[in-house]
Amino acid sequence: MSGVELDKGYDPSDVEKRCYDQWLNENQFHADDKSSKKPYSIVIPPPNVTGVLHMGHALNNTLQDILCRYRRLRGDNVLWMPGTDHAGIATQNVVEKKLASEGRSRHEIGREAFVERVWEWKEESGNAIINQLKRLGASCDWERERFTMDEGLSRAVRKVFVELYKQGLIVRDNYIINWCPRCNTALADLEVEFEEKQGRLYHIKYPLADGSGYFIVATTRPETMFGDTAVAVNPEDPRYQNITATHVKLPLTDRDIPIIRDSYVDMAFGTGALKVTPAHDPNDFHIGQRHHLESLKVIGDDGVMLEGAGTFQGLSREECRKQAVKALEEQGLLEKSDEHAHSVGHCYRCKTAIEPNLSRQWFVKTKSLAERAIKAVEEGRTRIIPEHWTKTYYEWMNNIRDWCISRQIWWGHRIPVWTCDACGQDIVEMEDPSVCPSCGKNELTQDSDVLDTWFSSALWPFSTMGWPDETDLLKTFYPTSTLVTGFDILFFWVARMMMMGLHFMDEVPFKDVYIHALVRDEEGQKMSKSKGNVIDPLTVIDSYGTDAFRFTLAAFAAQGRDVKMSLARVEGYRHFINKLWNAARFSMMHLDKEYPELDREHMGLADRWILSRLKKVTDEVAASIDGYHFNDTATSLYRFVWNEFCDWYLEASKPALYGKNGDACMNASKAVLFRVLKDTLVLLHPVIPFVTEEIWGKLPGVRGSVMNAVFPADLDDFGALEDLDSEKDMEFVMGVISGVRNIRGEMNINPSQNLAAVIQSDVDSERQTAWKFKDMIMVLSRLDSFDVREDGEKPRSSATAIVGESSLYVNLEGVIDFDKEVERLEKSIAKLSKDVETISKKLSNEAFMSKAPDDVVEKVRSQHQESKDKMDKYQENLAKIKEARTS
RNA sequence: GGGCGAUUAACUCAGUUGGGAGAGUGCAACCCUUACAAGGUUGAAGUCGCAGGUUCAAGCCCUGCAUCGCCCA
Numbered sequence: 001m002s003g004v005e006l007d008k009g010y011d012p013s014d015v016e017k018r019c020y021d022q023w024l025n026e027n028q029f030h031a032d033d034k035s036s037k038k039p040y041s042i043v044i045p046p047p048n049v050t051g052v053l054h055m056g057h058a059l060n061n062t063l064q065d066i067l068c069r070y071r072r073l074r075g076d077n078v079l080w081m082p083g084t085d086h087a088g089i090a091t092q093n094v095v096e097k098k099l100a101s102e103g104r105s106r107h108e109i110g111r112e113a114f115v116e117r118v119w120e121w122k123e124e125s126g127n128a129i130i131n132q133l134k135r136l137g138a139s140c141d142w143e144r145e146r147f148t149m150d151e152g153l154s155r156a157v158r159k160v161f162v163e164l165y166k167q168g169l170i171v172r173d174n175y176i177i178n179w180c181p182r183c184n185t186a187l188a189d190l191e192v193e194f195e196e197k198q199g200r201l202y203h204i205k206y207p208l209a210d211g212s213g214y215f216i217v218a219t220t221r222p223e224t225m226f227g228d229t230a231v232a233v234n235p236e237d238p239r240y241q242n243i244t245a246t247h248v249k250l251p252l253t254d255r256d257i258p259i260i261r262d263s264y265v266d267m268a269f270g271t272g273a274l275k276v277t278p279a280h281d282p283n284d285f286h287i288g289q290r291h292h293l294e295s296l297k298v299i300g301d302d303g304v305m306l307e308g309a310g311t312f313q314g315l316s317r318e319e320c321r322k323q324a325v326k327a328l329e330e331q332g333l334l335e336k337s338d339e340h341a342h343s344v345g346h347c348y349r350c351k352t353a354i355e356p357n358l359s360r361q362w363f364v365k366t367k368s369l370a371e372r373a374i375k376a377v378e379e380g381r382t383r384i385i386p387e388h389w390t391k392t393y394y395e396w397m398n399n400i401r402d403w404c405i406s407r408q409i410w411w412g413h414r415i416p417v418w419t420c421d422a423c424g425q426d427i428v429e430m431e432d433p434s435v436c437p438s439c440g441k442n443e444l445t446q447d448s449d450v451l452d453t454w455f456s457s458a459l460w461p462f463s464t465m466g467w468p469d470e471t472d473l474l475k476t477f478y479p480t481s482t483l484v485t486g487f488d489i490l491f492f493w494v495a496r497m498m499m500m501g502l503h504f505m506d507e508v509p510f511k512d513v514y515i516h517a518l519v520r521d522e523e524g525q526k527m528s529k530s531k532g533n534v535i536d537p538l539t540v541i542d543s544y545g546t547d548a549f550r551f552t553l554a555a556f557a558a559q560g561r562d563v564k565m566s567l568a569r570v571e572g573y574r575h576f577i578n579k580l581w582n583a584a585r586f587s588m589m590h591l592d593k594e595y596p597e598l599d600r601e602h603m604g605l606a607d608r609w610i611l612s613r614l615k616k617v618t619d620e621v622a623a624s625i626d627g628y629h630f631n632d633t634a635t636s637l638y639r640f641v642w643n644e645f646c647d648w649y650l651e652a653s654k655p656a657l658y659g660k661n662g663d664a665c666m667n668a669s670k671a672v673l674f675r676v677l678k679d680t681l682v683l684l685h686p687v688i689p690f691v692t693e694e695i696w697g698k699l700p701g702v703r704g705s706v707m708n709a710v711f712p713a714d715l716d717d718f719g720a721l722e723d724l725d726s727e728k729d730m731e732f733v734m735g736v737i738s739g740v741r742n743i744r745g746e747m748n749i750n751p752s753q754n755l756a757a758v759i760q761s762d763v764d765s766e767r768q769t770a771w772k773f774k775d776m777i778m779v780l781s782r783l784d785s786f787d788v789r790e791d792g793e794k795p796r797s798s799a800t801a802i803v804g805e806s807s808l809y810v811n812l813e814g815v816i817d818f819d820k821e822v823e824r825l826e827k828s829i830a831k832l833s834k835d836v837e838t839i840s841k842k843l844s845n846e847a848f849m850s851k852a853p854d855d856v857v858e859k860v861r862s863q864h865q866e867s868k869d870k871m872d873k874y875q876e877n878l879a880k881i882k883e884a885r886t887s
Numbered sequence: 888g889g890g891c892g893a894u895u896a897a898c899u900c901a902g903u904u905g906g907g908a909g910a911g912u913g914c915a916a917c918c919c920u921u922a923c924a925a926g927g928u929u930g931a932a933g934u935c936g937c938a939g940g941u942u943c944a945a946g947c948c949c950u951g952c953a954u955c956g957c958c959c960a
Contacts, residue, residue, distance in 0.1 A: 009925075194960085343960090392891070392958070399959085487958085518957090555911085556900080562892095562956085564899070572912060575925045586922030631901070635910070650922075738929090744917090745929030751918055782920085835907070842907090847943040856906055856944090863907065 010581035012545025031079035033472035041477035048087035053132035055519035082140035156463035176285035179357035180347035181303035201340035209247035218270030369499035412450030458496035461509035547688035548574035555634035594701025595671035602668035606652035608726035739801030740781035756785035761806030818885035
């Protein structure tokens with residue numbers, strides 16, 4: 001005994017900072033621009049620069065880190081590109097609120113000063129989330145950290161805008177868009193969240209212009225009626241076949257509006273007559289386009305009624321609704337109003353009800369871009385995992401609409417379009433223009449809007465690598481290997497990166513897209529501030545350690561299933577970390593040097609067995625990470641470490657380690673212990689980097705970081721670790737030991753009481769195995785006497801277990817409780833007889849015998865035989881014990 | 888309205904080509920055995936949402952239904 005002394009328990013807080021600093025100092029996370037090694041690259045989904053780490057980030061980045069650390073261990077040149085985005089609307093909102101608390105508005109201080117303030121706020125808070133990612137252990141290449149608004153990325157944005165403009169893929173148009181009256185900006189369709197709201201459906205009489213009656217139109221938004229420019233009915237609708245009037249009188253106004261016929265109108269809804277408001281409803285807008293209707297905007301960008309609302313001008317849209325309804329009622333034009341549930345769009349940033357609004361905005365024409373993005377997935381150049389998300393991807397891509405990219409805010413990439421005040425010419429170039437190329441005048445005005453943040457995020461996989469320059473980084477790492485992200489931004493981000501990557505790089509941005517679940521609370525509710533059910537990842541890290549937290553996230557990350565985070569689970573995995581720590585602590589007591597060679601000649605059964613199991617778990621870990629089955633990775637490791645290494649191997653190898661079998665065996669076992677512990681740390685490292693690094697550093701003779709270790713599967717002798725014979729022998733031996741323990745437990749025999757046991761068997765191999773490894777059997781089942789024989793009388797006062805095809809008798813002379821043993825045996829028999837019954841049924845089923853494949857029939861036969869033999873043996877013993885009881 | 892997912896032990900969840908239902912936690916009993924009581928040994932616990940169908944064989948494939956959740960319109 002010697003070696004390094006480890007503390008009794010593992011203290012993460014002390015270790016984590018030290019390890020992380022060590023990695024940074026050693027430049028472990030840095031990727032080479034050029035390298036002969038196989039490249040592996042991931043770009044981080046950039047979090048908002050002013051945001052804070054939440055559970056979603058924690059899961060997302062833990063999975064990326066597992067992949068990156070694993071690929072490094074496999075010898076790849078790994079780039080994990082980190083960075084943040086500027087989150088235009090969200091960040092602007094925050095700074096505006098701060099201004100408001102000072103009693104000022106952004107308009108008061110002006111654009112330049114405001115943007116200055118936002119940069120200040122970014123500097124102030126911008127490192128928070130980066131530091132939080134570091135606490136999570138993220139092994140990003142921090143030297144390459146990028147921000148969507150830094151100079152290089154801004155140049156990429158400019159280039160993309162200019163090129164798309166020149167290609168006719170970016171256009172300015174008057175179109176119905178989603179307007180947030182609170183943020184005062186246009187939004188993309190995606191940025192609107194629909195929510196079912198209880199409203200009212202108002203049935204309003206629209207008198208026919210020729211006085212021959214009236215139409216009843218149903219609407220949830222009576223305030224928009226001032227913008228009506230037609231009433232539409234379905235041409236098929238029999239109710240309106242014989243209408244002679246061509247116009248209706250628009251109530252509360254002096255306007256007549258035409259009656260039009262359009263098959264869009266749902267005859268089953270209301271009375272089948274639809275008021276058409278092209279300027280304030282997307283569907284109406286399209287009807288308006290088809291029928292060349294006028295679009296009359298009656299609600300201003302601030303949500304206040306405009307001139308078209310007549311006497312209602314100046315009212316808010318909510319107040320206008322109230323008063324208009326009242327006026328209609330007074331004039332007898334409101335037939336009725338019913339309770340009505342309908343979905344209302346809300347701003348995804350501030351939750352204000354969206355106003356569909358006619359507006360002049362910039363759009364990306366997405367159709368041709370989407371076609372290539374669809375094709376890339378169809379052809380498998382990009383794989384979406386789990387596969388079922390591809391359908392959602394196709395669905396959206398096939399129905400994609402033009403993307404409104406202009407935002408009426410100040411924080412973001414300003415749209416690089418100048419208009420000549422004199423001749424109206426638009427100028428869109430890489431360099432800021434000073435004179436109009438058309439008329440030569442120099443009074444140019446730049447568009448005041450900025451671009452959607454997602455416009456810059458869409459370029460992330462190549463803009464972060466230096467595009468539009470042809471950098472080595474791009475050559476080495478584009479296309480990236482894997483993108484890890486949540487499904488909530490599949491459209492916002494993934495789809496748009498696909499379009500931009502294919503268009504500008506002529507190559508997909510990533511080969512694999514792994515889509516993980518959302519993290520929810522214990523009840524499965526989405527975590528949100530308003531519900532108060534948010535668990536702060538940093539609190540979890542502080543209480544349980546990063547490794548326990550990461551292991552929990554990995555263990556929960558089953559494909560296609562949400563993660564329900566519970567602190568009880570994290571605590572459970574903290575126990576696992578501690579178990580590992582203590583296993584290492586025990587190991588270190590025996591390890592005093594490096595053991596470079598395995599001494600197969602002097603190894604015991606447990607040694608050969610654990611090496612074989614090590615090979616197995618290594619294969620499992622590699623396969624599960626390669627296939628993004630992170631929960632399987634965690635499960636395999638957990639079982640191996642706890643149930644095989646700790647529960648069996650360490651216990652079984654103690655005699656050898658304590659020198660009871662001589663120095664040669666002791667050293668052979670130490671070498672195995674060293675090897676298994678070392679390789680296990682490497683296998684665990686991608687999931688729990690800190691504790692593994694800490695233990696690694698204390699391994700005798702080992703230099704450098706675990707990050708530079710070789711993955712066990714890549715070691716020369718890896719294949720030679722497998723030893724199926726030893727696995728089989730060990731299984732039998734463990735069966736015997738468990739048999740004794742079971743009897744001890746069920747018969748309430750004190751663990752400290754030594755017992756005598758006998759294996760009786762007519763199977764040569766089982767007798768040999770039992771005899772060969774009797775030392776292990778005796779130690780682990782606490783026997784002071786153990787015998788193996790081919791036949792003979794069963795000991796009178798003993799309890800029985802069947803192991804393999806052998807009988808195990810545990811002598812309970814003087815302590816046996818016959819009734820209990822009868823009960824025990826009957827229980828086993830009942831279980832077996834149920835099995836035998838089911839299997840017999842199969843075997844007597846002619847259809848099964850003739851149609852099932854031979855190997856299956858054979859398997860069932862042997863199962864039947866096995867169970868039956870076992871049951872017979874129990875029954876024999878039961879008879880004997882009953883006999884003994886009565887005598 | 889269209890689409891996707893979920894439903895397996897008290898709880899949280901695995902179950903990858905269909906071939907005798909698993910884990911962790913919790914629970915119960917016993918144990919301070921010299922790495923770990925944040926531990927050890929043992930045990931109990933499931934009509935795999937419901938109803939049909941395909942098949943020799945269904946937790947798994949097909950259809951319908953129910954409940955819950957999400958996305959899109």
